[in-house]
Amino acid sequence: MPDIEIRNLTKVYEESGNRIVAVDDVDLTIEDGEFVTLVGPSGCGKTTTLRCVAGLNKPTSGTIKFGDRDVTDKPVQERNIALLFQDIALYPHMSVQENMAYGLKITGFSREERIARVEEAAELLQITDQLEKMPADLSGGQQQRVALGRSLVRDPEVFLFDEPMSDLDAKLKAELRPVIEKVTDEIGCPTLYVTHDQEEAMTMSDRVAVINDGRLEQVAPPKEVYDEPDSQFVSQFIGQPSTQFFDGNIRAVNGTAELVVGGYEYDLAREGLEGWAGDDVRVGLRPQYIRVSDDPDAGIPATHLLDEPLGDATHSFFDTEFGEIVVVTDPDFEGNGEEYGLVFQSDSIQLFDSESGVRIA
Amino acid sequence: MSQSEPPGGIFGLSYDGETRIFETLKLISTAIIVLVGAWPIYWVTQLAFTEYETVEDVVTVFPTPDIFTLGNFVVLTQPRMYTYIFNTVVVAIGTIVTVVLVSLIAGYGLARLEFPQKENFARVLLIGYLFSPIVIGIPLYQIWRSIGLLGTRIGLIIALSAISMPFAVWLMWKYIMTIPEAHEEAAWVDGASRWRGFRDVVVPQCRPAIIAAALFAFALAWNDFTFAQILLPQTDTTTFAPGILRAMGQAQFLPDAYLMAISLAMTLPPLLFAYFMQSYLLKGFQVRAL
Incomplete structure (x- = not known):
């Protein structure tokens, strides 16, 4: 599987004459199988960066490559990514089973194959007994497990997370963190995880990328970011209570x-x-x-x-x-x-x- | 007034007194609505089930067993009535399908795509409501005649759809705005094209709005008189509303009781339709900012 290579990524929004630089010349490489967390305060450009990698936003300049494949101009459908949304975004009119199988259905898998894959994923996520239910009948934590399952069955090339746990309470977060690590390990692809929660960043990542005002401040393993911050912002942002x-x-x-x-x-x-x-x-x-x-x-x-x-x-x-x-x-x-x-x-x-x-x- | 008793309401009376007055006023207004709204329906119903000779001669208020009959409804078996009803049903269904399809696509475009003058475009749609059907009907007559749509059901469907469209498009637009974009984005991530995501994720969630728009279009098409009168000028191939009026005017054998039977038969479908769909209707109309 390939790595993710982000080069000179810049995203500028033009709003009624105002130029807003959301992402400013970001360089980041995520190795195959590596879990990198993009962490920063709200409005720092982390979600925009992720949406550019996903193909939901078009970068103003810069390139994004998955391995040798330049995907900068490819639409989201052709990138073979998985993305977990902040508001979970299960299809409310489909059962859990149908939610998880939807991607496979579009790719053209047979019915038997779809059921087999969904059951396999459900077992790993311990939601086998929820498959017949509708998303509205599930708790927030279970819904996020289903969303993970939806990604897991498709075996994506790149795994992206957009603050998937920000609406969950602290205990559920702690419960879900190992599940997310298990799933990303299982798929074994490069993972970009966006959050404003430094605890999530520290506990799950191989490397943490701290971003502020659209610029990367530091990219390093969690311990190093904590012990040897490159800047005042990193020192203040990482660690509780703060520096x-x-x-x-x-x-x-x-x-x-x-x-x-x-x-x-x-x-x-x-x-x-x-x-x-x-x-x-x-x-x-x-x-x-x-x-x-x-x-x-x-x-x-x-x-x-x-x-x-x-x-x-x-x-x-x-x-x-x-x-x-x-x-x-x-x-x-x-x-x-x-x-x-x-x-x-x-x-x-x-x-x-x-x-x-x-x-x- | 003792300290423990709460002060009176806005009219300075005690709460009990105000409640009583409020209840009385409510009853009176209900009675007025029932009288104005329900009385004609009752009158139509009771006359439809009364023998036509009796209706011609005396005023009755209830079809007692000695004058009760279902015989008035045989008028519906006349071939001409058959045509009228068939035409009305075809036009209503055609209008519903056109309105729902077009408004879904237009509403999606307004909700999800950015294009210049979007808001103004939507507002211009509403201008259609400034004109009464008769004002639009006469030019339409000339246009339809020159392009060969005059006297066709398609012609009437197009005209009626155009009248329902502004409301339906606004309804869909505002309704689709309430569906999180992330749902669609999730579908795209899963590999669905924009069209596929629209079909699989947006349309199923729009069901209340679709039903509300369909009901609106149905009521308009089913009850339409003006456009049908103008655009379907031939007595043999028109819809129910103008057809029945012309039948009355032609002074054939058509007693009042028969008229009432036809009217009742044509009133029932929309009534039942609205009754069974009302929960959807309310959900569809609940969209904020509409």
């Missing part, structure tokens, strides 16, 4: 670079910072790497505001001279509105260019 940001300055002291945030100095002992001496930078630190000390004089003085106990950890909010700071604390932590000191774990500090947001160190 805390401060304004800082780099100062050269005795030949090494030192970071100054407010009145506090951090010796970063990192290479390559010498050139930045005297410059303003944006400082990012994940809430997991901030320690709360009972001594208000240790680190940044902070007044405790409130706790959000989650069971396995607590998110604690503090009021400081830099504004509100969130810290991930021990599950048993109770701040009771008292004074604390926040200590930054300096080797986990991320530095970004204060103008472009690009990662410095």
Whole structure:
């Protein structure tokens, strides 16, 4: 099976004289059998990108290739793709069985073959007892399973997902995620999954592509996107609770670079910072790497505001001279509105260019 | 008035008093509607089942057993009546089929395709309603005569379809807009062509709108008098409505009771049709923004 190759994809909408660049020069290759998630906030162009790959939207420029086949100008019917929609889009007037068999019917499979394939897929998805029902009689999770089945029976060349789980509740999402992975493994084709939910992106993907304002910010395995973000946007978007940001300055002291945030100095002992001496930078630190000390004089003085106990950890909010700071604390932590000191774990500090947001160190 | 009692309604009366007045007014208005709407139907019905000699001589209000008869309905077996009824049925069915087919395709185009002046195009359709049938009928007579459609059922079907079309197209347009585009896109992804997706996914979901449009077209075609009178000028091959009027005018043996029997027979189909389809009709008309 082929890979997906997206080259210089750009999509511009002209609306009453306004030029809106939805997708801006996106390059992305998805290997055969690879699961890539396109993640970003709403309106960032991720769905437009997917619809261009599907053939439902026509790109303004750029090419899309499935293996050696250039499909840029091919209509959706000729691309042999599978697509899961946000609103599921089962045919409401057909039974589950007919829904799943519709694609096969159009391709011209015999009745026996259709039934056999549908039953095989239904078994894998555990919906064998639902085949006679109408879509309206199914729950949201079951409907999405049927939609998966509709794609599975056709054995597509490329599998696309357009926020398929955004209308489901958290528990159903967690239940459906392994099912989606099972199905994409079974088909073994390249998969492009679009979502605004970073948890989905992190849990299911081989690689995560973070997109913002129509531009790809970073494409990397989930762990790398989390640990080594390329930009301030990626650092802020991936991870829960999100990265805390401060304004800082780099100062050269005795030949090494030192970071100054407010009145506090951090010796970063990192290479390559010498050139930045005297410059303003944006400082990012994940809430997991901030320690709360009972001594208000240790680190940044902070007044405790409130706790959000989650069971396995607590998110604690503090009021400081830099504004509100969130810290991930021990599950048993109770701040009771008292004074604390926040200590930054300096080797986990991320530095970004204060103008472009690009990662410095 | 004590504190616990709620204040009165908009007329400053107590709630009980207002409810009573409201109920009374409702009864009165119902009575008026029944009188105006149902009384003629009742009158037609009771006369149709009364012996025609009795109808000619005295005023009756109910076909009691001594004057009850089904004999009036033999008038329907006259060959000419047969032609009238046959023509009416053919024209009604032809109009329904034309209206449904054309409005489905036009409504789909308006709902799914972008073309310049789309909204204005739809509005212009409604201009057809500005003219009474007689205004359109006379030029149509001349046009139909010169292209040979005068006196044909096809000619009448075309004219009646044109009259039903604006409403039907608007209905379909707005109804198809309520069907998510993703349904069709799913069909395209499955490999269906645009036409196939329209046929397999859009049309089946339009059933309430199709039935509403069909009923509308049927009522118009079945009850049409003006166009049939103008476009089917020959007495032998016309439809029921003008046919019966001409039969009356020709002063042959056609007592009132026979007329009532024919009228009743021709009123029943639309009545039954509307009654059994009313749930669909309501669903079809429920489309917002129509």
